[in-house]
Amino acid sequence: MTLEELIKYLDEKPSERLEFKECKNGLDYSIFDTICAFLNRKGGVIVLGINHDGDIRGINPAMVKKIKKEIVNASNDMSILNPPFILYPEEFEVQDKKIIAVRVPVSSQVHKYNSVIYDRYNDANFRISQSQQIDEVYSRKRNYFTENEIFPYLTKKHFKQELFRKCRNLIRSQNPDHSWLAMDDDELLTTAGFFATDYKTGKEGYTLAAALLFGQDDVIHQILPQYRIDAMVRIIDKDRYDDRKIIQTNLIEAYEQLMEFVEKHLNDKFYMEGDVRISLREKIFREVIANLIVHREYTNAQAATFMIYEDRIEVKNANNPRDYRKLDVGSFEPFQKNPNIARFYRVLGRAEEIGSGVRNITRYLNIYANKAKPSFHEDYIFTTTIPLYHENIKVIREGVSEAINEGVNEGIKKAVNEAVNEAVNEAVIEPLSTDVKKNLTRIVMYLDANEGVKSDSIMHTTGVSRATIVRYTQILKELGIIEFRGAPKTGGYYLTKRFRKKLK
Numbered sequence: 001m002t003l004e005e006l007i008k009y010l011d012e013k014p015s016e017r018l019e020f021k022e023c024k025n026g027l028d029y030s031i032f033d034t035i036c037a038f039l040n041r042k043g044g045v046i047v048l049g050i051n052h053d054g055d056i057r058g059i060n061p062a063m064v065k066k067i068k069k070e071i072v073n074a075s076n077d078m079s080i081l082n083p084p085f086i087l088y089p090e091e092f093e094v095q096d097k098k099i100i101a102v103r104v105p106v107s108s109q110v111h112k113y114n115s116v117i118y119d120r121y122n123d124a125n126f127r128i129s130q131s132q133q134i135d136e137v138y139s140r141k142r143n144y145f146t147e148n149e150i151f152p153y154l155t156k157k158h159f160k161q162e163l164f165r166k167c168r169n170l171i172r173s174q175n176p177d178h179s180w181l182a183m184d185d186d187e188l189l190t191t192a193g194f195f196a197t198d199y200k201t202g203k204e205g206y207t208l209a210a211a212l213l214f215g216q217d218d219v220i221h222q223i224l225p226q227y228r229i230d231a232m233v234r235i236i237d238k239d240r241y242d243d244r245k246i247i248q249t250n251l252i253e254a255y256e257q258l259m260e261f262v263e264k265h266l267n268d269k270f271y272m273e274g275d276v277r278i279s280l281r282e283k284i285f286r287e288v289i290a291n292l293i294v295h296r297e298y299t300n301a302q303a304a305t306f307m308i309y310e311d312r313i314e315v316k317n318a319n320n321p322r323d324y325r326k327l328d329v330g331s332f333e334p335f336q337k338n339p340n341i342a343r344f345y346r347v348l349g350r351a352e353e354i355g356s357g358v359r360n361i362t363r364y365l366n367i368y369a370n371k372a373k374p375s376f377h378e379d380y381i382f383t384t385t386i387p388l389y390h391e392n393i394k395v396i397r398e399g400v401s402e403a404i405n406e407g408v409n410e411g412i413k414k415a416v417n418e419a420v421n422e423a424v425n426e427a428v429i430e431p432l433s434t435d436v437k438k439n440l441t442r443i444v445m446y447l448d449a450n451e452g453v454k455s456d457s458i459m460h461t462t463g464v465s466r467a468t469i470v471r472y473t474q475i476l477k478e479l480g481i482i483e484f485r486g487a488p489k490t491g492g493y494y495l496t497k498r499f500r501k502k503l504k
Helices: 003-010 033-040 062-075 132-143 162-174 185-191 208-214 217-223 252-263 281-295 339-348 356-368 398-406 410-425 432-450 456-461 466-478 495-504
Strands: 017-020 044-048 091-096 097-105 116-121 124-126 195-197 203-207 231-235 242-246 303-307 312-318 325-327 375-378 382-387 480-487 494-497
Touching: 003 044, 003 091, 003 494, 017 325, 017 339, 033 044, 033 062, 033 097, 033 116, 033 382, 033 495, 062 097, 062 252, 097 339, 116 132, 162 208, 162 252, 162 339, 185 195, 185 339, 185 356, 185 494, 203 208, 208 217, 208 252, 208 339, 231 252, 242 252, 281 312, 281 339, 281 356, 356 382, 410 495, 432 456, 432 466, 432 480, 456 466, 466 480
Parallel strands: 017 044, 231 303
Antiparallel strands: 044 097, 091 097, 116 124, 195 203, 231 242, 303 312, 312 382, 325 375, 375 382, 480 494
């Protein structure tokens, strides 16, 4: 949460998603009524150091650290909050007074505080004790959060065991003192919400979220045969693709494979944040990919797609929408679609706190792609659009190179070399380096298979700058190998008839 966001909350009154607590000299444990109610309803924000009327009272500075630690420990204590849900309070200073803010996401599970279920209506918390009311809370969770569906016959033998070690290493790299590191696999799965009990039916077992995160590939395919992330590059071949990767593995390794696809096709950009060099590419796309994975509606048969075009990336995934509109930074309340998966991703260090993803993408894309602005549109298909420029794209790709060279005989290389040698001997052009001749040959090979393309397409193929392409095409025109036909805006490059005769 930023200070600007906190100030906006302080201008509001307590509501269904906002609570103020004074807590001047210690933690008021009644906030766990609210935490439990927020988890069970729509999530919300609790601000400590503010009275109910919104007056800033502040917290005793000597107590801030203790209060924060108590919130973390109590939210992870099953005897207090069951099931546990670790929260991370944030410290701020407003009007020279200490304030603590706690963002509470909506949970896909039903939580109890001191064995009592709480729900939230307007600005009040209510104890839920009647069986009909309890059924309504469970039904609400079951109908919206499909990640919590229980599979009674799913067992640990269906999990990829090495993933537990990998996850612990990732957690340790983020927080060496994290409480989950002291747990065995069963305790970790239960605490993370991946082993659950339906108190209405008595059914218990591992959940869909557990299968997606830890399941063997064949197990995931049997549970969700439609699950797939389709990553493609469509720059040269816009009808099919230049490169493609279909990902149908667990969500731990799916993230890694999609990041590798990004690294393969997108350039990074040198940037210093303070005294530290950071990867803008990683900053942007770890958020984009994490959002794709943690907010997807996995029971929907629509495949998730990650499409790289010459001027943008479009990411689409099935969604259980709350808004039906374009989302702008600061114009919407963040809402998790798969809270347990999202929380686990945050602990692994692969996602930021709720609400920060859109803000980080917007911030770093502005630097990475010449002040470009991302677009987020929520509907039954959630669409993220990331504008790109030529310098952001790695233009030499395996798929493209194979497509260019496939089926091309040595005649083109020989004819280009002969034309260059003749022109040099006749003093039409200066001698050319081996690398330049190789690039000229690649351009001719490409035009042989793709007549009528513009210089932008040639630039993507060769991986050189626009100025260099202008020089190369000028050389090829002087050699009588290519020509430009048509109007400047609509025309393109072709091999000359004279040169084509040499190829026969």
